[in-house]
Amino acid sequence: VEQTYIMIKPDGVQRGLVGEIISRFERKGFKLTGLKLFQCPKELAEEHYKDLQSKPFFPKLIDYITSGPVVCMAWEGVGVVASARKLIGATNPLNAEPGTIRGDLAVQTGRNVVHGSDSPDNGKREIALWFKEGELCSWEAVQGPWLVE
Ligand code: GTP
Numbered sequence: 001v002e003q004t005y006i007m008i009k010p011d012g013v014q015r016g017l018v019g020e021i022i023s024r025f026e027r028k029g030f031k032l033t034g035l036k037l038f039q040c041p042k043e044l045a046e047e048h049y050k051d052l053q054s055k056p057f058f059p060k061l062i063d064y065i066t067s068g069p070v071v072c073m074a075w076e077g078v079g080v081v082a083s084a085r086k087l088i089g090a091t092n093p094l095n096a097e098p099g100t101i102r103g104d105l106a107v108q109t110g111r112n113v114v115h116g117s118d119s120p121d122n123g124k125r126e127i128a129l130w131f132k133e134g135e136l137c138s139w140e141a142v143q144g145p146w147l148v149e
């Protein structure tokens with residue numbers, strides 16, 4: 001089954017949105033397989049966002065992500081990568097539809113409260129980057145056949 005890496009950024013933690021954001025993924029029907037509060041070191045932030053290294057906003061992005069604790073999560077489910085991106089909404093909250101996390105809870109790209117992997121391959125890469133072996137939990141959810149035929 002597909003997995004994705006979701007992270008509540010420091011602004012989401014500071015603004016008290018952790019429960020609200022987790023709840024949206026839970027209610028959709030995805031399964032949480034990893035969860036921790038974590039102060040991200042600079043090197044890890046740089047590795048995570050290495051594709052954006054050449055962008056002018058890169059230093060600001062690294063400062064933002066390391067400015068306070070983040071909530072690291074692994075979520076599993078049918079189509080979870082693309083579906084999570086839809087739940088999260090457009091990168092710029094100005095363009096994010098109401099009903100999405102960024103559309104409902106954020107106003108600016110540089111403070112867009114949550115990250116989601118953009119492909120199944122990146123989901124795997126990012127989960128391996130942010131979690132150690134033993135921090136992830138594989139479990140059977142009781143809702144199984146009520147969620148997927
Ligand atoms: P993530 O889920 O965080 O990866 O966002 P995304 O996939 O919607 O966007 P992208 O990967 O292109 O950019 C990663 C993050 O960099 C964004 O979520 C923003 O926090 C930040 N970012 C992207 N573009 C800008 C920008 O133009 N200015 C600023 N300040 N930050 C930006």
Ligand code: MG
Nearest residue numbers: 115116117118
């Ligand atoms: Mg991205």
